[in-house]
Amino acid sequence: MSDTIVxxxxxxxxxxxxxxxxxxxxxxxxxLLTGDHKRIAILYLISITFFFFIGGALAGLIRLExxxxxxxxMATDTYNKVFTMHGxxxxxxxxxxxxxxxxxxxxxxxxxxxKDLALPKINLLSWYLYMAGGLLALYTMATGGVDTGWTFTxxxxxxxxxxxxxxxxxxVFVAGFSSIxxxxxxxxxIHKMRAPGMTWFRLPLFVWAHYAASILxxxxxxxxxxxxxxxxxxxxxxxxxxxxxxxGDPLLFQxxxxxxxxxxxxIMILPGMGVISEVISTFSRKRVFGYTAVAFSxxxxxxxxxxxxxxxxxxxxxxxxxxxxxxxxxxxxAVPSAIKIFNWTFTLYKGSITFETPMLYAFGFMGxxxxxxxxxxxxxxxxxxIHLTETYFIVAHFHFVMVGGMLMAFLSGIHFWWPxxxxxxxxxxxxxxxxxxxxxxxxxxxxxxxxxxxxxMPRRYASYPPEFQILNVFxxxxxxILGVGYLLPVLYLVWxxxxxxxxxxxxxxxxGLEWQTQSPPLTENFVKMPIMDHEAYDYEWLENQNRERQKxxxxxxxx
Amino acid sequence: MAVDDGHQxxxxxxRHHFESVEQQADTTNFAMWxxxxxxxxxxxxxxxxYLIYRNWYYPAFVAGSHQLNVIWGTLNTVVLILSSFTMAxxxxxxxxxxxxxxxxxxxLTFVLGLMFLGIKTIEYREKIERHHVPGAHYSLxxxxxxASDKEIYSEYHDKPxxxxxxxxxxxxxxxxxxxxxxxxxxxxxxxxxxxxxIYRARAGAYTSGHVTFVExxxxxxxxxxxVWIYLFALLYxxxxxx
Numbered sequence: 144m145s146d147t148i149v150x151x152x153x154x155x156x157x158x159x160x161x162x163x164x165x166x167x168x169x170x171x172x173x174x175l176l177t178g179d180h181k182r183i184a185i186l187y188l189i190s191i192t193f194f195f196f197i198g199g200a201l202a203g204l205i206r207l208e209x210x211x212x213x214x215x216x217m218a219t220d221t222y223n224k225v226f227t228m229h230g231x232x233x234x235x236x237x238x239x240x241x242x243x244x245x246x247x248x249x250x251x252x253x254x255x256x257x258k259d260l261a262l263p264k265i266n267l268l269s270w271y272l273y274m275a276g277g278l279l280a281l282y283t284m285a286t287g288g289v290d291t292g293w294t295f296t297x298x299x300x301x302x303x304x305x306x307x308x309x310x311x312x313x314x315v316f317v318a319g320f321s322s323i324x325x326x327x328x329x330x331x332x333i334h335k336m337r338a339p340g341m342t343w344f345r346l347p348l349f350v351w352a353h354y355a356a357s358i359l360x361x362x363x364x365x366x367x368x369x370x371x372x373x374x375x376x377x378x379x380x381x382x383x384x385x386x387x388x389x390x391g392d393p394l395l396f397q398x399x400x401x402x403x404x405x406x407x408x409x410i411m412i413l414p415g416m417g418v419i420s421e422v423i424s425t426f427s428r429k430r431v432f433g434y435t436a437v438a439f440s441x442x443x444x445x446x447x448x449x450x451x452x453x454x455x456x457x458x459x460x461x462x463x464x465x466x467x468x469x470x471x472x473x474x475x476x477a478v479p480s481a482i483k484i485f486n487w488t489f490t491l492y493k494g495s496i497t498f499e500t501p502m503l504y505a506f507g508f509m510g511x512x513x514x515x516x517x518x519x520x521x522x523x524x525x526x527x528x529i530h531l532t533e534t535y536f537i538v539a540h541f542h543f544v545m546v547g548g549m550l551m552a553f554l555s556g557i558h559f560w561w562p563x564x565x566x567x568x569x570x571x572x573x574x575x576x577x578x579x580x581x582x583x584x585x586x587x588x589x590x591x592x593x594x595x596x597x598x599x600m601p602r603r604y605a606s607y608p609p610e611f612q613i614l615n616v617f618x619x620x621x622x623x624i625l626g627v628g629y630l631l632p633v634l635y636l637v638w639x640x641x642x643x644x645x646x647x648x649x650x651x652x653x654x655g656l657e658w659q660t661q662s663p664p665l666t667e668n669f670v671k672m673p674i675m676d677h678e679a680y681d682y683e684w685l686e687n688q689n690r691e692r693q694k695x696x697x698x699x700x701x702x
Numbered sequence: 703m704a705v706d707d708g709h710q711x712x713x714x715x716x717r718h719h720f721e722s723v724e725q726q727a728d729t730t731n732f733a734m735w736x737x738x739x740x741x742x743x744x745x746x747x748x749x750x751x752y753l754i755y756r757n758w759y760y761p762a763f764v765a766g767s768h769q770l771n772v773i774w775g776t777l778n779t780v781v782l783i784l785s786s787f788t789m790a791x792x793x794x795x796x797x798x799x800x801x802x803x804x805x806x807x808x809x810l811t812f813v814l815g816l817m818f819l820g821i822k823t824i825e826y827r828e829k830i831e832r833h834h835v836p837g838a839h840y841s842l843x844x845x846x847x848x849a850s851d852k853e854i855y856s857e858y859h860d861k862p863x864x865x866x867x868x869x870x871x872x873x874x875x876x877x878x879x880x881x882x883x884x885x886x887x888x889x890x891x892x893x894x895x896x897x898x899x900i901y902r903a904r905a906g907a908y909t910s911g912h913v914t915f916v917e918x919x920x921x922x923x924x925x926x927x928x929v930w931i932y933l934f935a936l937l938y939x940x941x942x943x944x
Contacts, residue, residue, distance in 0.1 A: 381838060
């Protein structure tokens, strides 16, 4: 397949450089006290993978229980705790930090030609906060769990459950600060640390997407923090801000919670979209079509994202006029999302497309995200929402966006940048297989849930009427295939650390600054500070660059 | 695509990933302003709640506000504004490299901060004694029967509230404790950092040209001060002149 790529570099002569960020310092402490954004990214990658598989195991338990209509595997209380912890771990400890804290952390400084993020110590602190929050969440799970759903709905969470709402809340609060610090660091870095010549409109779209997501992290997360503080105060000393018996209004909690938690879905998806822009451009060897439009569509998603939160509350008793306005605003978000999908499609048009693993995942993203987005329109329309909300339709919808979209983008990015991060290639054939298995498993798992939802099967119940069983069996069977699809990359990526082919500086012939230095990079990223003298995704520039280097080698060998 | 970055002499506080002292100062300063923006959003949630409930339950908010001690509140406002002044003096001392002046200013700020918390404690204690802390022991006595509360009645002659509205005073006090409590938490964190800074300033850490830490902490301190000025106006001064 690789013969269609223009002048793929010869990898047989490549060596792993002796001095790189892995080898510069040794010992556990050199990792735990590091300020290097690349090492912190690796720490994040390991911890995020760990939490992903815990969340995934919980998802497996949910699917196993739903194999049969009766509640046979676990008690209904346990089931509530399992889906709550699945949500909490996947949302706060996997999806929110997934791409930004790993790939963003690693590559934003390199893409803009900087030696590190602006605030390395804050970056390390953010990882420690993440770990503190994560371990607290695990502790909560081990000591009885929590059963409010990941939404901490009041007055259930403040008055009616005796489970570990406080510690879970604290875990989310702490992890929230980790997210705030990551976002803050990115914004400051992108503003102040760009190399000479790296103007805003020469930034890779990955950086633009992260900039937009960071704005959401910085402005949204503190509101979640205060909502959690108020829930905690209500549970402990009994203040009455959300308590209707004292004149408080539970709806206020919903407003505060969704003011963060709706933008949070854009915190999750925008960095993934950034990955897709890079991958699509690289493997069709064309500049992203409508660069400026794609860049601004990220910002537009961030801005619109702040004004749609009440579409989570259509059936909660907000006024009809509010429903009308928020429904309309929700439709508006479809515009920048569609701009992205259309522009990626136009990028493919007449490109020299190759089908390496990152590209396969990117195609998966485009298809599944489009389905996830379009079904969002059904839910944003208040009439159909009343029928579909709180059913499996909504479960399928957000899993299409978050798992089909975000997780595909994450895996696409991990494969795409794996050679740069580790200096070694992943095995191509088996990883292509994994991408296909993931895609098939995903569709088997979640497509039946759309049908279940329209038929009226409610979410968050351990049992269901027997006539829904056939579709649930489909879904559970699919989830096992999906599980295999996720386990495979862990196995062969770890294998490739030792046995993978050596990658060389720029195996994909991509144009970003991160590819113009050694793999794995130096601790300082670049030998000399780079100067950006061309536009982003300029493949002609790369070709000239290669030709000149070839000439230099010829002259050197002749003389 | 590479240029020289001739290795020049640079001061020890310039961290390796910055090109110049100016870039470093600029960057940390920008980060601090962004952090303050997150703080605005944090308190913003509380102010939103306040706005809504004050509109819904105005009489309860008036009656609740009359229960606060405006003298202590004013005194605390003065204390905090003074501490902002001493903090600003501290920044100036650091910039002009006056070590003793810096230590003195920071110490004064530290003491004034503690004074604020001390006065706040007195106020909280009064609320506990009157059963105005929301929760199981909350008492509606002073709102259903204002005349029983001679001291405050003689000043404001509040009319008794209907039971329904009187209950909503608990929402007022919920917000009072949440807002002033979160503010006090910020003060405690600030005072802790001040202690650390005094210790470092005595060794001359901030008076050798590297002042960004003092400057940025100053921004934080002024921000916490400004929040209090809003809290004072919103919580203490509802309908004081009828």
